[in-house]
Amino acid sequence: MSWILLEGMEFYAYHGCFKEEQVIGNRFIVDLVIEVDTSGAEISDNLQDTVNYQAVYETVKAQMANKSHLLEHLGRLILDALEEGFPEIRHMKLKVSKMHPPMGGEMQCVSLEMER
DSSP states (O other), X not given: OEEEEEEEEEEEEOOSSSHHHHHXXXXXXXXXXXXXXXXXXXXXXXXXXXXXXXXXHHHHHHHXXXXXXXXXXXXXXXXXXXXXXXXXXXXXXEEEEEESOOSSSOOSEXXXXXXX
């Protein structure tokens, strides 16, 4: 088994509870760790024998384009889509960070981590 990491995926999206967040938007950073069996690809050097990282990225990107009020809801949508689209993934860990959230003070980010 191997861990494949897609780190620092950056999106501008419209997630948040406040009406302004859904209009103005914000910058989000997504980190994803997936566990897959890469033994076939290690030997064949063939993309067909592993998870296509570009397809995984596109799946995350598609979910980031849908508005959610909560990071918890967004995280579930991303994990559900990955689970449905990539049955070869055995385990996933996701981190979604909203950069400079409107919390009434200076803050780098607020993040959610989920595993499945």
